[in-house]
Amino acid sequence: MKLYLRFLWRCFRLSFVGDWRYHAWMLMLTVFVLLGVNAYAKQLVHGLVTTGMTDHVSWGLYIANFVYLVGMAAAAVMVVIPVYIYRRHELHDLVIFGELFAVASITMCLLFVQVDLGRPDRFMHMFWRFNFPMSMLTWDVVALGGYLLLNLHICGYLIYCAYRKVKPSPRFYIPFVFVAIGWAISIHTVTAFLFVGLGGRPFWNTAIIAPRFLASAFAAGPAFIIITLQMIRRFAGYHVSDDALKLLRNIVTVAMTVNMFLFVCELFTEFYADSAHIVSTKYLYLGLHGHHGLVPWIWTAIVLNTIALVILYLPFTKSLRFMNVACVFLIIGIWIEKGMGLVIPAFIPSPLGELVEYQPTLNETLVCLGIWAFGLLLYTIFVRISVPVLTGRVTADDDIKPQGVSATAPTR
Amino acid sequence: MNPADQQPTEECGKRDKLSRRSFLRGSLGAAGGVAALGAALSPLRFLDTEDFTIEKFLQKHYKEMTPEDMEAVLDRIRVEVEQRYAVRPELRDIKANDGVEFVYALHLGRCIGCRRCVHACAQENNTSRSPEIQYIRVLEMPRGSIDLEQGRHDYDHPTVPDPDHYYMPVQCHQCANPPCVKVCPVEATWKEQDGIVVIDYDWCIGCRYCEAACPYWARRFNYAEPQIPRDKINPDMAYLSNRPRKKGVMEKCHFCLQRTREGRMPACLEVCPVGARKFGNVLDPESEVSQILRNKHVFVLKQEVGTLPRFFYYFDEDYPRNEHGMSSPVIPGGDHA
Numbered sequence: 001m002k003l004y005l006r007f008l009w010r011c012f013r014l015s016f017v018g019d020w021r022y023h024a025w026m027l028m029l030t031v032f033v034l035l036g037v038n039a040y041a042k043q044l045v046h047g048l049v050t051t052g053m054t055d056h057v058s059w060g061l062y063i064a065n066f067v068y069l070v071g072m073a074a075a076a077v078m079v080v081i082p083v084y085i086y087r088r089h090e091l092h093d094l095v096i097f098g099e100l101f102a103v104a105s106i107t108m109c110l111l112f113v114q115v116d117l118g119r120p121d122r123f124m125h126m127f128w129r130f131n132f133p134m135s136m137l138t139w140d141v142v143a144l145g146g147y148l149l150l151n152l153h154i155c156g157y158l159i160y161c162a163y164r165k166v167k168p169s170p171r172f173y174i175p176f177v178f179v180a181i182g183w184a185i186s187i188h189t190v191t192a193f194l195f196v197g198l199g200g201r202p203f204w205n206t207a208i209i210a211p212r213f214l215a216s217a218f219a220a221g222p223a224f225i226i227i228t229l230q231m232i233r234r235f236a237g238y239h240v241s242d243d244a245l246k247l248l249r250n251i252v253t254v255a256m257t258v259n260m261f262l263f264v265c266e267l268f269t270e271f272y273a274d275s276a277h278i279v280s281t282k283y284l285y286l287g288l289h290g291h292h293g294l295v296p297w298i299w300t301a302i303v304l305n306t307i308a309l310v311i312l313y314l315p316f317t318k319s320l321r322f323m324n325v326a327c328v329f330l331i332i333g334i335w336i337e338k339g340m341g342l343v344i345p346a347f348i349p350s351p352l353g354e355l356v357e358y359q360p361t362l363n364e365t366l367v368c369l370g371i372w373a374f375g376l377l378l379y380t381i382f383v384r385i386s387v388p389v390l391t392g393r394v395t396a397d398d399d400i401k402p403q404g405v406s407a408t409a410p411t412r
Numbered sequence: 413m414n415p416a417d418q419q420p421t422e423e424c425g426k427r428d429k430l431s432r433r434s435f436l437r438g439s440l441g442a443a444g445g446v447a448a449l450g451a452a453l454s455p456l457r458f459l460d461t462e463d464f465t466i467e468k469f470l471q472k473h474y475k476e477m478t479p480e481d482m483e484a485v486l487d488r489i490r491v492e493v494e495q496r497y498a499v500r501p502e503l504r505d506i507k508a509n510d511g512v513e514f515v516y517a518l519h520l521g522r523c524i525g526c527r528r529c530v531h532a533c534a535q536e537n538n539t540s541r542s543p544e545i546q547y548i549r550v551l552e553m554p555r556g557s558i559d560l561e562q563g564r565h566d567y568d569h570p571t572v573p574d575p576d577h578y579y580m581p582v583q584c585h586q587c588a589n590p591p592c593v594k595v596c597p598v599e600a601t602w603k604e605q606d607g608i609v610v611i612d613y614d615w616c617i618g619c620r621y622c623e624a625a626c627p628y629w630a631r632r633f634n635y636a637e638p639q640i641p642r643d644k645i646n647p648d649m650a651y652l653s654n655r656p657r658k659k660g661v662m663e664k665c666h667f668c669l670q671r672t673r674e675g676r677m678p679a680c681l682e683v684c685p686v687g688a689r690k691f692g693n694v695l696d697p698e699s700e701v702s703q704i705l706r707n708k709h710v711f712v713l714k715q716e717v718g719t720l721p722r723f724f725y726y727f728d729e730d731y732p733r734n735e736h737g738m739s740s741p742v743i744p745g746g747d748h749a
Contacts, residue, residue, distance in 0.1 A: 030445075030448075034448050034449065034451075034452040035452070037449070037452040037453060038451075038452040038453070038454075038455065041452065041453050041454070041455040041456045042455045044455075044456065044459060045455050045456065045458045045459050045460075046636060046637075047634070047635055047636045047637060047659040047660055048618075048633070048635045048636075048659075048660070049543070049635040049636035049659075051635075053635070054635070055623065055629075055631075055632050055633055055635075056629075058620045058623040058624060058633060059620065059624060113619075116619065116620075117617050117618050117619055117660075118616070118617070118618020118619075118620070118633065118634070118659070118660030118661055119616065119617050119618045119660040119661060120617075121463075121464055121469070122598075122615070122616075122617045122618075123617060124469075125473075125598040125600070125615055125617055126597060126598055126617075128472075128473060128598075129473050129598050129599040129600075129615070130597070130598070131596055131597050131598060131599045134594050134595075135594065135595050135596060135597045135621070136595065137595065137597035137619065137621055138597045141597070194621075197595075198591065198595070198624060198625050199591065199627065199717045199718065199719075200591060200625060200626060200627025200628075200714070200717055200719075201624065201625075201627075276559070276561075279561065346624075347624075349561060350629050351560075351626065351627050351628060351629040351714075352549060352551065352560050352563065352565070352582060352628070352629045353551075353559075353560035353561035353562070353563055354565050354629075
C-alpha cells in the first residue's frame, strides 16, 4: 500500500518534469482549461442561456462532442483486438497507450454531459431514483462508468507491474481485457440507442445509426491514435514501429470504407423515398426554406472524408506524411459528420414544423475547448508517466528513499 | 537503453538539488496557478447560493416524501415566494382524485386563433415573462392540410380568423404512453393516476432528454432565471404545477391541475371566447368530453408515433349511425356481404 502511494506520488512529481517544449505545451493546455473553467462559471451563474441552445434546438455542441468522444473511447479496442485476438504481441505496449486514450476520452465525455445539465448539483439524483432499464441515459451512465473503471484497472495494473518490475499475472488483467472489448462496442451502441429510440425525431429514428457510429469511430479513433503514437515516438523517446502504424492504417481504411458505404445507404433511403420524413436530412445537406446553417459544414465533412479515403486507397501514399494528412482529415471530417451533422439537424425543423437554427456562442465554445484541453492534458500526463515506467527508467528499485519499502515489494 | 543512460533518474536527480531557487520557483508557480484558478472561478461570486442549500440538496423525490416532509418543503417554498414576489402564496400539494381520468378536446372548426388561451395560461401558471415561456402554441394552418410544416407560428393579422386558414393550438398532450417519462434518467417526470404527466421541479437535473423525446414540442426549459413581475404572480399554486420554477429545470402544461383537481376548468378553457375547448373526466360517460369522443369526428396528432394522447381534436359533423339511427354498419365499397 505504502509502495503504491509512493508510486502515485512519484507519478505526480513526474508530470511536472520535462523539457521546455513539454512545459510550453502543458502551459498552453492549462490556459485553455482555465478559460473553459471561467466560461463554465459564467454558465453556472446565468444558466444555459449563455449557450446557443433554445427550446427548439435543445442539444448542441456539448452533446455533439460527447457523441464523438464516446466513439474515440470505444476505438481503443481497435488497438486491443490485434494484440489479444490476433496475437500480435509485439504491439503489446500500444494497448496501454490506446487504453489510456480511452480513459482520457471517457473523462471528457463525462465532463461534456455534466456541463450540459441545467442542474449539475443534482447529478446525485441518479443514484436515488435511477430510471433503469427504461431510460437509455441510465444505460449510458452504466456503460461509460464501467468502461472507465475497466480501462483504469487494466492500464493501472500493467503500469504498476512495470514499475515494480513484476511480470503481470494474466489472471488479473486478461479477463478484463476481453470484457473491455465487448464493453467498448456496447458504449457506442448504447450512445446510439440514446438517439435511435426517440420515435418523435425521424432523423434519429433509424437502425443505421449504431453501425455507422461504430464504423466512424473505428476510423476516427485509430486515426487519432496514429497521430499520437508518432508524437510519442518523436517527443517521448518511445519506440513505436512503423508496422504498428501500418496496421492501424489498415483498420482506418476498412472502417472508413464501411462508414462511407453506410452513408450512401442512408442517403439513398432518404432521398429516393423522398417522404415527409426527410425534412431534417434536406436541411442538413441542401438547406430548407432559405436556412442552410449546416450545409457548408456537412459538405466540408464529405469532402474531407472522401479525400482521406482516396489517399488511404492509393498505393503511392504509403509514406507517413500522406497518411497523417488523411488521418487529420478524418478526425475533423468525422467530428463534423457525427457531432454537428447528427445531433443538431434532428431538431430542425422542430416537431411542430418551426425552423429555428442553432449557432454556438463563444462561451459555449470556450467550455468545449476547455474540456478538450483538459483531456489532452490528462493524456499527456498519462504518456509522460507511462513511457519512462514502461521503458524501465522509473522503477520501484531506483526510488532514492526505499526505507524497507522495496523489501516488501517482491513478496506481494 | 540510450535514453535511460542520458537521463538516469528522471525526476529523482532534480529532486536531490532542491535548492532555494527551485523551491522559490516551485512556490511561485503554485501561487500563480492558484491565482489563475481563482480568477477563472471569479464569476461564481454572482452565483445565487439560495439554490444550493443543504436542505435542498437533501430534499427527497416527490414520491418518497412523507406528509411531514412535504409540509416542511411547502413551508420553505411559501417563504421563498413571499420573499421574492411579496405575495403570500396559497400553496398546496394536490393529489389525483380516484375515478378520474382527464381528457381534453379541441374543436378545430371553432378556434379562431386569437391566442387568448396562450396568455391566460402564462398568467395562471406563473411562466417566465422574460425570457418568455408559453405552454400553448397556436398554428395557423392552410385549409386542406394537417401538415404541421405548413403551419405558421408567427402569424400576426390585425383581426382573426383569417378566412383562408384554420387554427390549431398545441400543448402537452398528456400522453398515455409518454416518451418523455420513459427517457427521464431520474424519474423526475411521471404519469399520475388521473392521466396528467407532471414534473418535480426540485428533482429535475435539466438534461433535456424529455424535450428531445417529445413529438409535440410541449416541453420548455428554463435556460435563464425566470422573471415574473410581482403584480403578475398567481398566488393559487400547487407543488406539481404552477409554483414558480428556477432556472435549469423543465416545465410544461399540466392541465392546470391546481384548478382541475379541485373541480374547476383549465385557464385556457375558461378564457376561450368561442367555446372551442372542452375538458372533463373521460371515465364519466355523461361528461361532455365522453360524448364528444363518442359522437364527433375525433383525431389525435401524430398518431403514428404511438403516444396515445389525451388531447383530441375534432370537427362538428356527427357520425351518421348516431344521428340517423342506422341499425347496421355500412360496408364501404359496396354490398359484397
